[in-house]
Amino acid sequence: MDKTINEVKTSFHSDLKSCKTADDLEQVRIKYLGRKGKLTELFNQFASLSNKEKPKYGKTLNILKSDLNSSYNDKLNSLGLGKSETKDSKDFSLPGYALPKGNIHPLEQVTDEIKSIFKSIGFSVAYGPEIDDDYHNFEALNVPKHHPARDMQDTFFVDPNTVLRTHTSNVQIHLMENQDPPLRHICCGRVFRNEAVSYKSFCLFHQVEGLVINETSSFAEMKGTLEYFAKEMFGKDIKMRFRPSYFPFTEPSAEVDIWNEKLNQWMEILGCGMVNPNVLENVGYDSEKYQGFAFGMGIERIAMIKYGIRDIRLFYQNDKRFLEQF
Amino acid sequence: MKISIPWLKRFINFDHSASELAEILTMLGFESEVVTDFSSLKNIVVGEVESAEKHPNADKLKFCIVNDGEISHEVVCGAPNVAAGQKIVFAKVGAVLPGDFKIGKAKIRGVESNGMICSERELGISEEHDGIMVLDSSLKNGTNIADILGPMYDAIDIDITPDKAFALSHRGIAREIAAKLNKKLKNPLNSKRVIPDSSKKVKVVLDKKGGCPRYIAGVVKGVKVGPSPQWLLDYLKSVGQKSINNLVDISNFMLLEIGQPTHIFDLDKLSKQAIEVKWAKKGEKFDALDEETYTLDSDHLVITDSVNTVALAGIIGGKDSAVSDTTTNVLIESAYFDPIVVRKGSKKLNLLSEASRRFERGADPAAANDAFYMIVRLMQEIAGGELSSIVTDECALDLTPRKIVLSNKKLSQHAGFDIPANKVQNILSGLHIDCKSRGEGLISMDIADILSDTNKLQSMRIRTEFRPFMRNIVDHLYKIDKITRKDASSYRHRIRFGSKETLVELANTLKKEHSQDLPSEFVVKTTGKKNINNRDTQKWVCTIPSFRGDLVNESDLIEEVLRCYGYDNIDASYSFSSQMQYVEDEERPISKLKQYLSSVGFQQCYNNSLQDKSQIKHFGVKSVSVMNPSSDKMNALRTSLHQGLLNTLDFNYKNGSQNVLIYEQGTIFKNNGKKLEDIEQKNAFSCLVHGDFSAPNVHFDPIEGNFFLLKGLAEGIFNNLLKIKIKFVRESHPYCDTFYHIIDSKKSIVGSIGIINKGFLDKMDTSYKTDVCIMDIDTYRFKECSGYNIKAEDIILYPMVNRDLNFILDHDIELAQVCTAMKNVNQALLKEVVPVDIFESKELKNKKSVLFKLSFQDPKKTLEDNQVNSIITEIISLISKKFDAKLRDQ
Structure with a gap:
């Protein structure tokens, strides 16, 4: 048996060596590896061996088989007849592997973009509670009880003195209570308004607000800061305007519009103003010494402008078909 | 508010179209839209x-x-x-x-x-x-x-912000346009006094708490009720106001013309020719003009004829005293009501009227008088009749105009640039604010001197330039820790807005309590002569007209100047880089986690924080309810992100997506008591998987999104992103059958994974064919751990030796234990043990055949075969004994 195995091995290698063409090689394959080839013959002989001999020859034959196969394949490749050219080659027109598609929520993407713009000009990011007392959400911000300005924000109450924050401005108060100027922060997060749910309003939305307090920051600097932001966010050719408005916590106050070329109209993107001295006094800052500005914007609004989304409810429905688009 | 262009032309001449006017007003702070142009x-x-x-x-x-x-x-x-x-x-x-x-x-x-x-x-x-x-x-x-x-x-619609009560009339808007266009304002109506033909008087009694500080009343007899003349009809129609009759129309016209609400009573329907303003009785019923009956409270201010309630002060008139077609004698009311009283009253009844809107924002107390005589004169002209009583003007208000000092220095500091002084003066006088320029003259004075002389303190009230000086003292005391930050704030507040008394009081307090702490060197320096041209010291003393109740301090004036100067005329300044400081963002590490999950195929969700209380209760944590929910589906705050994620799964499943891999970060709320401090507001992070992680395709079979996907992710997140070692420890859970805590090496819980049980899904009215698995990650621990654990290690250059071992084990043995046991045999050289194949069959009965892959490596030299062999032998004997395992024949 050993002898036969060695003979097959030697003659196979010498035959293989002399192969020059595909035909030569095919002859070798039939002779040794084919259905009636020498290798099959050896395995047939093996079947008739005694149980004692079997383990020994089994191993030898397996080694021989793999040696023959791999040598044959090497030769095949060296002749440039690799698998790709043979009949059972792959269909490369098939689609690629279907890898899972995941996305960051569009509101998160917009928030991240806004954050990174402000971070790049030295703003830190602060966060605060979504349920807060009336003082931090309203009174400290110069919105006393029974003031008509309360009508500007429909409020959810947990109890008569506790609210779901109507804006992230409560974070500004917490910040100022715990820190002395200078301040240069943005605050972002979820805010709540008790409004009827429709395509243009939901019971909650997300805000990014900014606050800069020091001894010199002026209205002109606020304009510069927000122009920088708008150009980074919407492109350097964006047309924008500042128009006077009213917020209890800032004075002078302004709203900022950007020009929408497609709709041929101005679109409001944010509100801003110089921090009202009453707010500074409420947190124990000397309003004769310190001044600064604040601004705030709704993320949904900006995302809707940016992506052309018409129904605000889509953001909270989490329909895969919607989320997968971003 | 609808503003008619022809009506504006009663007050000023201009040629601008409605569209041009809307643009001008918008840029002045009155957001306007064209109704008709x-x-x-x-x-x-x-x-x-x-x-x-x-x-x-x-x-x-x-x-x-x-x-x-x-x-x-x-x-x-x-x-x-x-x-x-x-x-x-x-x-x-x-x-x-x-x-x-x-x-x-x-x-x-x-x-x-x-x-x-x-x-x-x-x-x-x-x-x-x-x-x-x-x-x-x-x-x-x-x-x-x-x-x-x-x-x-031609008309425009203006959205008037709550601070601008002065603009709630055609005259108010015309005044703004006149200022902007530099035109003169006309006075179309005569408000001169009318001499009555009787010496009778209407007795007026005001309430004692100041709810109505001014009430003007007078009687006109012999009027003829009928339709209004065409010119009046045209004006009312131009703003969409319906005509009722000439008397009511006059009152409505006056409101829209100058913004002063008035009321006309049918004199013959009053019990007496008298007015008493008082507080309503609790539970009192009041039939109003709008045909509704209101139940009043004790903080509702009412107008009575000393017997019956005839009007709800500043909000709406009574039905029983209203003018009708047969009215011949009337009593005219023109008053000023306290804004808070009116607002509280109207809010409580949810009754908003054109009158209440103006009073709650602050009407012009001086206009009450003008409106009264304008009405009398109009009435005489249109409906006939004569003023038949002496006009009673009960007034508890100080009508002396308010004075505010505006400093040029502060103006330019806030603006960020210099506005020429004559421009400032032009703007202010355009707004009917009288301003007198004056330089600052400081007088040398010793602190002790001031504090010992009350007269000087009183004079300090007038000399506002002393205020900074007082503030310095307050700041000094704050700095040397003699008073708290809060006190300093309240002192400064009082100095800014305080009356004479509070300033004296303040000085006395400071003197009494802190005299030894006050520095004797606190001497105000003399600046010498007044110098009006010096921008730094230039100030204007501004006299505020009565209709500008909104202007109370310096920053109000700064706003007015900048608003009229035009925000668009202000050049932007880009000098902010000078204040760069370290940028903090505690959420930064979490974005890494989100990127990771989204990159392997997860969708990030934003679910509503407001959920249905009856569903929240299934999650077993006491929730925080909302007092005034907009619907039953959103009446409490979520206690777990699982709820939103399960609802998202349900929504997508019903819309044809079975394969759902989602996560969310957000605040969850727990109710631990009645106070705000007892509400726990926690940042949470949860994932949910259902269906396939990877859908079947031509290349490979589907990969199920299940418990092991989440476990693998957890390993990826903690081992790979954070480089911290974790263990999974089985625990029980209210709605997961299989539930593991993820524990770090310090034994703190950093997260958890579990399979939601079918019973719970039934309760949520959902059912799925495959498992719904969840994973929570503790964001606080995640943030703590991120960024600090990565230490570069030397790469081992000696080869790794791999060996396979195949054991037959009892079916119930947890393989994690077996792997750990193997590893413990030689932790130094045995780098890794992983089960790579599990085979079960009928013949094996309740056993399983497991193929383990063992990787050996010596960091210092190439491993010798016999070294590996001896460890293997040791492992085989240990595992065979410990787990009653058999090595399978090769």
Whole structure:
């Protein structure tokens, strides 16, 4: 048996060596590896061996088989007849592997973009509670009880003195209570308004607000800061305007519009103003010494402008078909 | 508020179109929209209906011939009032009506129609749409409609912010335009006193708590109620106000003209010719003009005739005392009510009126008098009658104009640039604010001197330049820790806004409590002579007109100056880089986690924080409820992100997506008690998987999104992203059958994973064919751990030796234990043990055959075979003993 195995091995290698063409090689394959080839013959002989001999020859034959196969394949490749050219080659027109598609929520993407713009000009990011007392959400911000300005924000109450924050401005108060100027922060997060749910309003939305307090920051600097932001966010050719408005916590106050070329109209993107001295006094800052500005914007609004989304409810429905688009 | 352009022209002359005016006002802080601007409408002319016959195919339509001054058109019209001979508003083909409504040729029931005959609503004039608008028959056919309707109906709509009570009238808006266009304001109505023909007097008693600080009353007898004259009807119509009768119309006109609400009582329906303002009785019923009955509370201010309640002060009049067709004698009320009293009253009844809107924002206390006489005069002119009582003016208000000092230095500091002084003065005087320029003269004074002399302190009230000095003292005390930050704040607040008394009081307090801490060197320096031209010391003493109750401090004036200067005229400054500081963002590490999950195929969700209380309770944590929810589906705050994620799964499943891999970060709320401090507001992070992680395709079989996917992710997140070692420890969970805590090496819980049990999903009215698995990650621990654990290690250059071992083990043995046991045999050299194949079959019965892959490596040298072999031998004997395992034949 050993002898036969060695003979097959030697003659196979010498035959293989002399192969020059595909035909030569095919002859070798039939002779040794084919259905009636020498290798099959050896395995047939093996079947008739005694149980004692079997383990020994089994191993030898397996080694021989793999040696023959791999040598044959090497030769095949060296002749440039690799698998790709043979009949059972792959269909490369098939689609690629279907890898899972995941996305960051569009509101998160917009928030991240806004954050990174402000971070790049030295703003830190602060966060605060979504349920807060009336003082931090309203009174400290110069919105006393029974003031008509309360009508500007429909409020959810947990109890008569506790609210779901109507804006992230409560974070500004917490910040100022715990820190002395200078301040240069943005605050972002979820805010709540008790409004009827429709395509243009939901019971909650997300805000990014900014606050800069020091001894010199002026209205002109606020304009510069927000122009920088708008150009980074919407492109350097964006047309924008500042128009006077009213917020209890800032004075002078302004709203900022950007020009929408497609709709041929101005679109409001944010509100801003110089921090009202009453707010500074409420947190124990000397309003004769310190001044600064604040601004705030709704993320949904900006995302809707940016992506052309018409129904605000889509953001909270989490329909895969919607989320997968971003 | 709808503002009529022709009405504005009562006060100023201008040629601007409605659109131009809207633009000017918007940029002054009055966001305006055009309601009707006839100058912008083209191809709309006066037409004449030459004939109007029944439409051949429709009963309700008419077939008309309309002459446009040049040619005749065939037009189909649906209005019931169309008739031959009428002059009408004709929109030709090609015209565009308000609301971007384009007029084209149309076939209506088989008949071609070339143009349209317009109703008032189609033109944006009113809501009238029952018929077409019929014009004066003297008009010439073909006249451009802008020339006819523009002067009558051009109008804009202004969104007036709550601070601008002064702008809630045509005069108020006209004043702003006049200031901007540099024009003079006219006084169309006469408010001169009228001499009564009687010496009788209306007795007026004011309430004691100051709810009504001013009440003017007078009687006019012999009026004739009837329709209003055309000019009055036209003005009311131009802002969409319905005409009632001449008396009511006069009162409404006055409100829209100068913003002062007034009320006219039928004198003969009052019990007495007397007015008593007082607080309502709790539970008192009041029948109002709007046909509703209101139940009043003890903080509702009412007007009584000393017997009966005849009006709800500043909000609405009573039904029983209202003027009617038979009224001949009236009592006129023109008052000033406290804004908070009116607001509370109207809020409580949820009753908002044009009057309450003006009073709650602060009416002009001086206008009450003007309005009264304007009404008397108008009444005499329109309805006849004579003033038949002495006019009573009960006034508890100090009507001396308020004075505010504006410093040029502060103005330019806030603006960020210098505005020329004459420009500032022009702006202020345009707003009817009288300003006197003055330099700052400081007088040398010793602190002890000031504090010992009360007279000087009183004079300090007038000399506002002493205020900074007092503030310095406060700051000094704060700095040397003698007073708290809060005290300093309240002192400064009082100095800024305080009265004479508070300033004296403050000084006395400071003296009494801190005299030894006050520095003797606190001496105000003399600046010498007044120098008006020095910008740094220049100040204006501004006298505020009575209608500007909103202007109370310096920053209010700074706003006015900048607003009128024009925000767009301010050059932006880019000097902010000088303040760069370290940028903090505690959420930064979490974005890494989100990127990771999204990159392997997860969708990030944003779910509503407000959820249905009855569903929240399944999650087993006491929730925080909302007092005034907008719906039962959103009446409490979520206690777990699982709820939103399960609802998202349900939504997508029902919409045909079975494979759902989602996560969310957000705040969850736990109710631990009644106070705000007892509400736990926690940042949470949860994932949910259901269905396939990877869908079946031509290349490979589907990969299930299950417990092991989450476990693998957890390993990826903690081992790979954070480089911290974790263990999974089985625990019980209220709604997960299989549930593991993820524990770090310090034994703290950093997260958890579990499979939600079917029973729970039933409770949520959902059911799925495959497991719904969840994973929570503790974001606080995640943030703590991130960024600090990565330490580069040397790469081991010696080869790794791999060996396979195949054991037959009891089915119930957890393989994690087996792997750990193997590893413990030689932790130094055995780098890794992983099960790579598990084989179970009938023949094996309750056993399983497991193939383990073991990787050995020595960091210092190449491993010898016999070294590995001896470890293997040791492992085989240990595992065989410990787990009653058998090594399988190779």
